[in-house]
Amino acid sequence: xxxxxxxxxxxxxxxxxxxxxxxxxxxxxxxxxxxxxxxxxxxxxxxxxxxxxxxxxxxxxxxxxxxxxxxxxxxxxxxxxxxxxxxxxxxxxxxxxxxxxxxxxxxxxxxxxxxxxxxxxxxxxxxxxxxxxxxxxxx
Amino acid sequence: xxxxxxxxxxxxxxxxxxxxxxxxxxxxxxxxxxxxxxxxxxxxxxxxxxxxxxxxxxxxxxxxxxxxxxxxxxxxxxxxxxxxxxxxxxxxxxxxxxxxxxxxxxxxxxxxxxxxxxxxxxxxxxxxxxxxxxxxxxx
Amino acid sequence: xxxxxxxxxxxxxxxxxxxxxxxxxxxxxxxxxxxxxxxxxxxxxxxxxxxxxxxxxxxxxxxxxxxxxxxxxxxxxxxxxxxxxxxxxxxxxxxxxxxxxxxxxxxxxxxxxxxxxxxxxxxxxxxxxxxxxxxxxxx
Numbered sequence: 491x492x493x494x495x496x497x498x499x500x501x502x503x504x505x506x507x508x509x510x511x512x513x514x515x516x517x518x519x520x521x522x523x524x525x526x527x528x529x530x531x532x533x534x535x536x537x538x539x540x541x542x543x544x545x546x547x548x549x550x551x552x553x554x555x556x557x558x559x560x561x562x563x564x565x566x567x568x569x570x571x572x573x574x575x576x577x578x579x580x581x582x583x584x585x586x587x588x589x590x591x592x593x594x595x596x597x598x599x600x601x602x603x604x605x606x607x608x609x610x611x612x613x614x615x616x617x618x619x620x621x622x623x624x625x626x627x628x629x
Numbered sequence: 630x631x632x633x634x635x636x637x638x639x640x641x642x643x644x645x646x647x648x649x650x651x652x653x654x655x656x657x658x659x660x661x662x663x664x665x666x667x668x669x670x671x672x673x674x675x676x677x678x679x680x681x682x683x684x685x686x687x688x689x690x691x692x693x694x695x696x697x698x699x700x701x702x703x704x705x706x707x708x709x710x711x712x713x714x715x716x717x718x719x720x721x722x723x724x725x726x727x728x729x730x731x732x733x734x735x736x737x738x739x740x741x742x743x744x745x746x747x748x749x750x751x752x753x754x755x756x757x758x759x760x761x762x763x764x765x766x767x768x
Numbered sequence: 769x770x771x772x773x774x775x776x777x778x779x780x781x782x783x784x785x786x787x788x789x790x791x792x793x794x795x796x797x798x799x800x801x802x803x804x805x806x807x808x809x810x811x812x813x814x815x816x817x818x819x820x821x822x823x824x825x826x827x828x829x830x831x832x833x834x835x836x837x838x839x840x841x842x843x844x845x846x847x848x849x850x851x852x853x854x855x856x857x858x859x860x861x862x863x864x865x866x867x868x869x870x871x872x873x874x875x876x877x878x879x880x881x882x883x884x885x886x887x888x889x890x891x892x893x894x895x896x897x898x899x900x901x902x903x904x905x906x907x
Contacts, residue, residue: 526764529805529872531879552720553721555704559706560838565833588727592668601670604672606674623872625805627804629631666903680867691847694845731807735901740772744812
């Protein structure tokens with residue numbers, strides 16, 4: 491069985507956000523799959539998807555602090571600066587973390603570890619609603 | 630054909646470890662697939678899976694040195710510090726490298742490049758045995 | 769439907785290069801897939817594949833500048849140095865960005881966002897032609 495579906499995530503502020511719940515709400519079809527895989531593609535170049543701890547929100551705050559420190563704004567060698575000082579670092583963060591995820595589906599549910607959740611990395615100051623292409627494949 | 634299987638990797642010390650052999654040993658079913666894909670999900674948030682050089686072990690040592698330098702312990706801006714100084718850097722390293730890999734299966738074998746192997750990045754001082762969900766899909 | 773195909777990318781200079789067009793030219797079979805996924809594996813450990821902005825070439829230049837700054841050559845702790853000063857940083861960049869991508873296929877075409885393209889990160893000074901294993905799965 492193949493199923494493809496496009497949807498928008500709610501607009502979020504700059505930083506890292508737990509979105510596992512919003513993804514599952516958009517994909518009730520997951521419950522029809524006994525064994526398979528979910529693929530998510532974020533159709534943007536200044537935001538990212540990653541898997542990390544779903545519990546303590548300070549992990550997400552520390553992600554934002556780390557990436558701001560190690561992917562600085564206004565680096566002297568940036569040439570691509572006409573979309574604002576948050577833009578070029580957002581492109582780099584997006585590629586560090588990636589825009590694509592695969593999660594196993596087992597007996598109708600995402601088979602993540604106990605402490606794992608899906609993060610949206612919103613790397614622009616005002617990124618707006620982000621689009622996702624979800625592809626479900628399984629049996 | 631779909632097959633899903635969960636197994637534990639042997640416990641390893643902090644650092645980067647070549648685990649291609651251990652993965653193949655856990656998946657004798659690979660030999661039944663003529664054309665397909667293997668997906669691996671590490672169900673943790675402080676370890677990682679990546680593909681890199683399978684020959685000289687100093688590459689893995691240099692990975693550990695690089696990531697310790699550029700994802701420091703005890704950064705002044707970390708808020709999430711109650712699980713030890715190795716914990717927050719471990720979360721960040723896990724997302725830099727990812728916890729999920731796809732490898733093509735061709736005529737019953739993993740179709741990696743000559744110099745490619747699968748690394749487990751163990752980013753905790755004492756991470757213990759790590760769990761993997763393997764999904765094989767092919768024909 | 770499953771299809772697997774290996775091909776070589778044209779040799780490119782060190783830096784980041786937009787290769788979406790070259791990939792599509794090598795895969796006319798994409799037009800037979802209504803709903804599916806394309807997987808690409810670069811069979812190397814000193815180059816990478818990532819998705820980022822397909823428009824302004826200065827984004828690719830800034831990627832090269834950023835990664836040269838934050839994955840330095842000749843770091844004092846590198847042990848793996850006998851293949852040249854560009855080699856160990858190339859391995860690290862390859863794992864930061866990854867060698868594997870999945871892109872949804874929708875009605876015969878890659879379903880990337882408007883501003884997304886596939887980048888080859890060539891991290892060696894003279895990397896030569898790079899090999900790709902493409903796996904198409906869909907219906």
